Amino acid sequence: MADLWPGLFESSVDYISGQPTILWQTSFPRTVVILGSTGSIGRNVVKIILEHPETFTVLGLACATNVKLLAKQALRLRPSHLAVLTPAAREELKTLLPQNYQPEILVGTEGYTALASLKKVTTVVSAQSGAAGLSGTLAAAVNGKVLCLANKESLVLAGKLVRTLVRATNGVILPIDSEHHALFQCLAGRSSEPEKLLLTASGGPFVGKKWDELKDVTPEEALKHPNWQMGKKITIDSATMMNKGLEIIEACHLFGVKLSQIEVLIHPQSIVHSMVRFKDGSFLAQMGVADMKMPIASCLFWPEMAANVVGPLNFTAGLNLTFTQAKMSDFPCLALAREALALGTQQCVVLNAANEVAVELFLAGKIPFTAIPKLIAYGLETYAKHEQDFDTFDEGASVGSDVPNLLKFVADNFQIIEHIDQETRRWVRDAHGEF
Numbered sequence: 001m002a003d004l005w006p007g008l009f010e011s012s013v014d015y016i017s018g019q020p021t022i023l024w025q026t027s028f029p030r031t032v033v034i035l036g037s038t039g040s041i042g043r044n045v046v047k048i049i050l051e052h053p054e055t056f057t058v059l060g061l062a063c064a065t066n067v068k069l070l071a072k073q074a075l076r077l078r079p080s081h082l083a084v085l086t087p088a089a090r091e092e093l094k095t096l097l098p099q100n101y102q103p104e105i106l107v108g109t110e111g112y113t114a115l116a117s118l119k120k121v122t123t124v125v126s127a128q129s130g131a132a133g134l135s136g137t138l139a140a141a142v143n144g145k146v147l148c149l150a151n152k153e154s155l156v157l158a159g160k161l162v163r164t165l166v167r168a169t170n171g172v173i174l175p176i177d178s179e180h181h182a183l184f185q186c187l188a189g190r191s192s193e194p195e196k197l198l199l200t201a202s203g204g205p206f207v208g209k210k211w212d213e214l215k216d217v218t219p220e221e222a223l224k225h226p227n228w229q230m231g232k233k234i235t236i237d238s239a240t241m242m243n244k245g246l247e248i249i250e251a252c253h254l255f256g257v258k259l260s261q262i263e264v265l266i267h268p269q270s271i272v273h274s275m276v277r278f279k280d281g282s283f284l285a286q287m288g289v290a291d292m293k294m295p296i297a298s299c300l301f302w303p304e305m306a307a308n309v310v311g312p313l314n315f316t317a318g319l320n321l322t323f324t325q326a327k328m329s330d331f332p333c334l335a336l337a338r339e340a341l342a343l344g345t346q347q348c349v350v351l352n353a354a355n356e357v358a359v360e361l362f363l364a365g366k367i368p369f370t371a372i373p374k375l376i377a378y379g380l381e382t383y384a385k386h387e388q389d390f391d392t393f394d395e396g397a398s399v400g401s402d403v404p405n406l407l408k409f410v411a412d413n414f415q416i417i418e419h420i421d422q423e424t425r426r427w428v429r430d431a432h433g434e435f
């Protein structure tokens with residue numbers, strides 16, 4: 001099989017992991033665990049897998065609390081292991097499964113990490129929402145799995161740590177996030193020198209409006225994304241452009257590039273999923289209808305391709321593609337994400353935690369839309385005042401590939417991330433009434 005990875009190790013790009021082994025590439029059915037199977041991404045993963053029963057065997061499914069849907073998925077796929085967030089969810093799940101099917105049901109973070117570590121599993125889909133997805137990603141990385149990564153927060157919170165782990169264990173990362181998947185496809189297998197990665201952004205439902213005009217936006221208005229069907233949290237992130245901010249950080253860690261090598265273009269049609277500019281001045285763009293099934297199927301089948309995953313683009317029906325530069329002054333969340341990335345990993349943890357709490361508060365009707373970046377800025381300012389109270393990371397340590405050592409290394413770093421994450425959430429919740 002041809003080397004598919006050269007373009008991902010150009011001098012200006014240093015992709016986070018090596019490529020999957022020939023054994024993985026040629027062994028079917030692929031044994032899969034889906035973390036976050038009841039979410040928007042997870043449901044699409046299940047759909048694709050059900051359409052290709054000879055290609056995949058699902059050994060584990062995990063969700064937070066949507067046990068009704070989890071039970072339905074489990075009855076179709078019959079995995080040996082399930083995981084849910086709470087003991088109460090486990091009890092409810094038990095009542096939904098028949099006598100003749102009794103999988104092992106695990107609980108909480110330990111449950112998710114146990115599923116991602118199962119010996120027989122070669123492929124882990126990390127599709128939980130938010131910071132909660134980090135532990136599953138780390139477990140998959142420690143165990144050298146092929147990780148189909150939809151949870152961008154894993155790289156926002158611990159990009160360097162994940163890089164160290166997958167390099168130590170020969171783990172592999174295939175990106176599901178549509179923009180990063182587009183860049184990955186444009187780069188893989190090429191030998192030309194890439195110069196810039198151009199991330200496209202739809203701009204969300206308020207594209208063309210000034211930030212100051214958005215003060216009275218309601219959650220219902222912000223949840224109406226024009227192009228993509230997604231979960232609530234990421235849809236609000238799209239409306240504030242924080243999603244693109246997180247994706248800049250994700251892209252820096254994934255492709256090993258500097259902030260200056262990334263540009264954001266507002267492209268309201270969401271047809272070009274992202275582009276690479278090469279040194280000769282040429283561009284490669286990846287295009288298609290806006291449907292997450294495309295990057296998901298591409299990762300699951302990599303390096304092959306499934307047939308007819310999404311419908312064709314109709315180029316002759318007035319397809320009109322427009323692009324404008326995303327100005328920092330127009331999008332305070334984009335500016336905050338760049339600032340956090342320039343400051344360091346700790347600040348990226350603060351950025352993400354403050355944003356998660358601010359989005360919850362906005363959805364609950366407790367703060368105005370435009371308070372979201374103000375609360376994030378408050379989180380970063382508060383962290384700057386208390387920085388000396390927190391331990392610092394040891395992300396790039398030479399850790400070898402011994403699993404017990406790696407687990408300790410991960411646990412130490414995870415503890416620091418959790419500490420910063422929890423404290424930030426507390427600061428933001430306590431202060432939100434002032435915003």
Ligand code: MG
Nearest residue numbers: 177178179247
């Ligand atoms: Mg995306």
